[in-house]
Amino acid sequence: MNFLDFEKPVQELLDQIEKVKQVGEKGKVDTTGTVKDLEDKIVETRKQIAGKLTPWQKVQLSRHPDRPYTLDYIEALTNGTFFELHGDRNVKDDKAMVGGLGKVGDQSVMFIGQQKGNTTKMRQYRNFGMPNPEGYRKALRLMKMAEKFNIPIVTLIDTPGAYPGLEGEERGQAEAIARNLFEMMRLKVPVICIIIGEGASGGALGIGIGDKVLMLENTWYSVISPESCSSILWRSWDFKEKAAEQLKLTPEDMLHNKLIDGIIKEPLGGAHVNPQEAFAFVKEELHKQLEKLLKNDPEKRIQKRIAKFCAMGAFEEKK
Amino acid sequence: MADSWFQRIKEGITTSTREKKETPEGLWYKCPSCKKIIPSEEHVANAFVCPSCDYHERIGSIEYFYLLFDDNKFLELSTEIMPTDPLHFVDTKNYKERLKATQGSTGLNDAIRTAVGPMNGKGVVIACMDFKFIGGSMGSVVGEKIARAIDYCIENKLPFVLISKSGGARMMEAAFSLMQMAKTSAKLTLLADAKLPFISLLTDPTTGGVTASYAMLGDFNIAEPGALIGFAGPRVVKETIKKDLPKGFQTSEFLLEHGFLDAIVNRKEMKNKLSHLFSMLMQGKQEEVS
Numbered sequence: 001m002n003f004l005d006f007e008k009p010v011q012e013l014l015d016q017i018e019k020v021k022q023v024g025e026k027g028k029v030d031t032t033g034t035v036k037d038l039e040d041k042i043v044e045t046r047k048q049i050a051g052k053l054t055p056w057q058k059v060q061l062s063r064h065p066d067r068p069y070t071l072d073y074i075e076a077l078t079n080g081t082f083f084e085l086h087g088d089r090n091v092k093d094d095k096a097m098v099g100g101l102g103k104v105g106d107q108s109v110m111f112i113g114q115q116k117g118n119t120t121k122m123r124q125y126r127n128f129g130m131p132n133p134e135g136y137r138k139a140l141r142l143m144k145m146a147e148k149f150n151i152p153i154v155t156l157i158d159t160p161g162a163y164p165g166l167e168g169e170e171r172g173q174a175e176a177i178a179r180n181l182f183e184m185m186r187l188k189v190p191v192i193c194i195i196i197g198e199g200a201s202g203g204a205l206g207i208g209i210g211d212k213v214l215m216l217e218n219t220w221y222s223v224i225s226p227e228s229c230s231s232i233l234w235r236s237w238d239f240k241e242k243a244a245e246q247l248k249l250t251p252e253d254m255l256h257n258k259l260i261d262g263i264i265k266e267p268l269g270g271a272h273v274n275p276q277e278a279f280a281f282v283k284e285e286l287h288k289q290l291e292k293l294l295k296n297d298p299e300k301r302i303q304k305r306i307a308k309f310c311a312m313g314a315f316e317e318k319k
Numbered sequence: 320m321a322d323s324w325f326q327r328i329k330e331g332i333t334t335s336t337r338e339k340k341e342t343p344e345g346l347w348y349k350c351p352s353c354k355k356i357i358p359s360e361e362h363v364a365n366a367f368v369c370p371s372c373d374y375h376e377r378i379g380s381i382e383y384f385y386l387l388f389d390d391n392k393f394l395e396l397s398t399e400i401m402p403t404d405p406l407h408f409v410d411t412k413n414y415k416e417r418l419k420a421t422q423g424s425t426g427l428n429d430a431i432r433t434a435v436g437p438m439n440g441k442g443v444v445i446a447c448m449d450f451k452f453i454g455g456s457m458g459s460v461v462g463e464k465i466a467r468a469i470d471y472c473i474e475n476k477l478p479f480v481l482i483s484k485s486g487g488a489r490m491m492e493a494a495f496s497l498m499q500m501a502k503t504s505a506k507l508t509l510l511a512d513a514k515l516p517f518i519s520l521l522t523d524p525t526t527g528g529v530t531a532s533y534a535m536l537g538d539f540n541i542a543e544p545g546a547l548i549g550f551a552g553p554r555v556v557k558e559t560i561k562k563d564l565p566k567g568f569q570t571s572e573f574l575l576e577h578g579f580l581d582a583i584v585n586r587k588e589m590k591n592k593l594s595h596l597f598s599m600l601m602q603g604k605q606e607e608v609s
């Protein structure tokens with residue numbers, strides 16, 4: 001288990017519980033009461049932390065090393081039915097973008113999402129969740145297939161950005177993302193997008209055009225990461241906390257500015273504290289949204305999707 | 320607005336401050352590429368392209384409208400749309416003040432102007448970004464003006480030209496800026512449904528969220544020679560790969576070679592090439608305007 005600096009009080013309490021248990025076992029003393037008190041204290045502490053999270057702390061939580069990633073959600077949601085599909089049919093299989101079919105209850109769903117790794121080796125294998133153009137093209141291929149078979153699409157977004165490398169530029173990173181924005185606008189099937197971790201810029205938006213765009217409670221979504229924003233606007237890496245505040249990148253801010261459609265609850269302390277509960281919250285929301293969206297006429301759904309994105313922006317009209 | 324370009328030429332404002340110091344008369348243009356000095360008049364008559372080395376000077380909407388519309392005749396659209404500061408963004412300066420200062424120094428409302436007018440006698444809507452307005456960054460106003468220009472095309476059955484010149488999304492409007500990529504792409508699907516042609520003209524520089532949305536979505540993607548065009552900026556790519564970048568990386572010529580442009584067109588021929596393309600596509604469906 002890993003602990004962020006502001007999670008330290010919880011870590012200390014967990015250590016105390018361990019000690020109490022050990023002492024109890026050695027001395028054959030009943031410690032149930034003490035352990036229960038400490039556990040209550042943990043809940044209380046977690047509530048206190050959650051109640052005053054800063055935007056930067058939310059960013060840290062979205063990148064928590066123990067946080068579940070895209071495939072963890074898919075496996076849990078599809079209950080053993082997931083069939084992963086590979087390749088863009090042109091260049092290669094991008095390991096930073098995964099996708100495939102699975103059943104959520106009785107409903108077939110096409111899942112697509114950026115994938116991060118949880119060991120050094122896997123992080124490299126997944127390119128830190130930063131797709132190349134072939135990742136976006138693989139995503140589009142799978143979305144078109146889903147459309148053909150009238151299967152709704154769920155995208156799970158978790159990326160520090162599209163990969164800014166040499167080959168990505170050669171193969172048209174910008175074109176690949178732009179094409180997805182255009183094509184996703186008029187997909188005839190329902191599209192639900194969920195930000196489960198980091199929603200960084202065009203790399204996130206490239207699979208982020210949906211009838212419902214939802215954010216998990218401890219995630220962020222913006223045009224740039226706080227670190228890069230700090231380095232560009234303040235010309236120093238030291239203003240990331242300030243940049244995180246200024247960017248209004250939390251789910252609450254995004255909902256307030258009408259740039260997303262809703263927020264999905266996380267377990268107390270974050271998805272990493274109780275992944276099973278996090279999966280259950282997402283599953284419940286998916287059922288709810290899919291049921292509603294599947295009832296709508298495809299043309300109306302597309303019109304509504306387009307109108308929603310066209311309404312985004314803040315400007316003045318002078319007389 | 321339509322006359323101000325002539326005013327600017329008279330006052331010699333087309334030469335940048337950097338060159339002004341070196342050219343005593345102010346009515347001279349010094350090419351930053353080959354360093355040749357020519358009369359400003361000649362430079363303007365040559366579409367702001369150096370006659371010696373073909374260097375395409377960075378120009379703005381005033382100059383593009385002058386070059387592309389017949390006799391500089393056009394009606395500017397959506398002039399009432401003004402930027403705000405929705406996030407109360409403060410970095411080293413506050414955004415509201417930055418806007419006011421930039422509006423004052425450039426005479427522009429924001430980083431794009433949109434207009435309708437005749438191009439070789441046929442009506443066309445042109446949207447043109449202005450790099451000197453906060454690096455041509457795309458915020459809510461840029462998105463909204465493009466959206467309304469597309470609506471205007473659909474209502475009046477006109478073709479659309481969008482001239483990009485931008486460092487990408489405007490950070491001070493954060494996610495509002497990001498969503499302009501989605502918004503403009505959404506509108507372009509409607510333009511496509513109306514079967515009206517869209518030429519994306521990419522000029523130096525076009526990077527970031529602008530490239531990753533409308534600039535790459537033209538029925539025709541056309542660039543001026545030697546323009547920097549990319550998703551990530553060259554500095555970022557260099558830091559990522561920790562190697563020097565190959566020569567000509569992310570230039571118009573590089574993009575053409577890799578299959579992302581239909582053509583590279585010299586600015587001197589731009590107007591005729593664009594109207595030729597439209598006339599072939601619209602096959603007599605274009606109204607004569609004068």
Ligand SMILES: [Zn+2]
Nearest residue numbers: 350353369372
């Ligand atoms: Zn020259």
